[in-house]
Amino acid sequence: MATIHDVIEPTPARDPYVQGCPSRDVLDQIGSKWAVLVIGELGRHGACRFTQLRDQLSGVSEKMLTQTLRMLERDGMVLRTVYPDAPIRVEYQLTPLGQTLRSPLKALTDWSVQHIEDVLTARKQYQERATRPR
Amino acid sequence: MATIHDVIEPTPARDPYVQGCPSRDVLDQIGSKWAVLVIGELGRHGACRFTQLRDQLSGVSEKMLTQTLRMLERDGMVLRTVYPDAPIRVEYQLTPLGQTLRSPLKALTDWSVQHIEDVLTARKQYQERATRPR
DNA sequence: CAGAATCCAATAAGATACTG
DNA sequence: CAGTATCTTATTGGATTCTG
Numbered sequence: 001m002a003t004i005h006d007v008i009e010p011t012p013a014r015d016p017y018v019q020g021c022p023s024r025d026v027l028d029q030i031g032s033k034w035a036v037l038v039i040g041e042l043g044r045h046g047a048c049r050f051t052q053l054r055d056q057l058s059g060v061s062e063k064m065l066t067q068t069l070r071m072l073e074r075d076g077m078v079l080r081t082v083y084p085d086a087p088i089r090v091e092y093q094l095t096p097l098g099q100t101l102r103s104p105l106k107a108l109t110d111w112s113v114q115h116i117e118d119v120l121t122a123r124k125q126y127q128e129r130a131t132r133p134r
Numbered sequence: 135m136a137t138i139h140d141v142i143e144p145t146p147a148r149d150p151y152v153q154g155c156p157s158r159d160v161l162d163q164i165g166s167k168w169a170v171l172v173i174g175e176l177g178r179h180g181a182c183r184f185t186q187l188r189d190q191l192s193g194v195s196e197k198m199l200t201q202t203l204r205m206l207e208r209d210g211m212v213l214r215t216v217y218p219d220a221p222i223r224v225e226y227q228l229t230p231l232g233q234t235l236r237s238p239l240k241a242l243t244d245w246s247v248q249h250i251e252d253v254l255t256a257r258k259q260y261q262e263r264a265t266r267p268r
Numbered sequence: 269c270a271g272a273a274t275c276c277a278a279t280a281a282g283a284t285a286c287t288g
Numbered sequence: 289c290a291g292t293a294t295c296t297t298a299t300t301g302g303a304t305t306c307t308g
Contacts, residue, residue: 011251014246014247014250015247016170016171016243016246016247017171017174017175017190017191017192018192019192019193020193022250022253022254023243023246023247023250024167024246026246026249026250026253027167027170027242027243027245027246028167030242030245030246031165031166031167031170031242032165033158033161033162033165036150036161036165037150037151040151041151049269049270050269050270050271051269051270054270056151057151058151058152058153059153059154061301061302061303062270062271062272063271063272063300063301063302063303064300064301064302065271066270066271066272073260074256074257074260075253075256075257076252076253076255076256076257076259076260077253077256082270085269086269086308087269087270087308088269088270088271088308089269089270090269090270090271097249097252097253097256100245100249101245103241104238104241104242104245105242107237107238107241108161108164108165108238108239108242109150109157109161111164111234111235111238112148112150112157112158112160112161112164113148113149113150113157115160115231115234116148116156116157116160117145118210118231119156119160119209119210119231120156121210122208122209122210122211122231123208123209123210125210126207126208126210183289183290184289184290184291185289185290188290195281195282195283196290196291196292197281197282197283197291197292197293198280198281198282199291200290200291200292201280201281216290219289220289221288221289221290222288222289222290222291223289223290224289224290224291
């Protein structure tokens with residue numbers, strides 16, 4: 001319930017262009033390499049186990065995968081469920097908050113696939129401009 | 135023109151989930167902290183000078199700004215124009231390719247602003263779960 | 269299986285001073 | 289103004305070993 005005391009600490013303006021604003025950190029983390037891929041994978045498959053994710057995100061180390069999952073769990077985007085079987089089973093899935101990230105992040109991965117040839121071409125031309133004129 | 139020789143080197147499948155695929159690198163770079171903010175800023179203002187960008191992206195070092203701009207130029211997303219005045223003047227603007235990134239990246243920054251309170255709340259709860267139960 | 273812990277190498281990031 | 293060069297610090301990433 002809102003009381004008069006709340007006026008003392010109003011919600012600060014949130015702007016990732018301002019140093020120290022937490023929205024900048026969050027922006028950085030949701031755009032990070034493994035977070036983008038983890039969220040994409042959980043978005044497609046609904047719920048995944050640790051090993052599944054590790055195998056799908058080729059090249060990820062267990063350390064980085066653990067770190068990424070913990071961060072996403074802490075930030076409320078991923079739910080971690082432990083089933084105390086033997087051997088233990090753990091499932092990860094997107095929370096409602098995490099679901100809202102699927103669309104913008106998919107747009108980003110789609111962009112990288114759709115425009116990769118343009119980028120590679122641009123790199124070649126940049127290289128030529130740097131070497132050929134002298 | 136396409137010839138039979140093109141068959142020898144077909145365009146490989148592009149998938150950021152596969153290690154070594156260049157689309158993963160590109161995905162990583164367009165999602166990087168300073169690139170997101172630079173593209174957003176150039177998207178809003180059309181053309182910016184180095185100092186303008188440095189002042190708008192509070193907290194960026196000149197080194198990181200230079201690196202980011204060079205990378206974006208190399209990858210064909212940003213055009214760098216030098217006006218040989220005295221003192222020299224340099225303007226940066228988005229290329230058509232860079233323009234196509236505005237919308238998906240704005241979606242990401244908007245997300246970080248719109249959901250930052252949810253994330254901060256989730257962090258507090260995570261903290262409590264970690265400390266309170268023991 | 270699903271990690272945790274530790275160590276180490278490589279790289280990124282940042283602060284600072286300097287230059288055409 | 290628009291960087292470059294240099295140095296130091298912080299973070300990343302990988303390999304390895306261990307555990308319930």
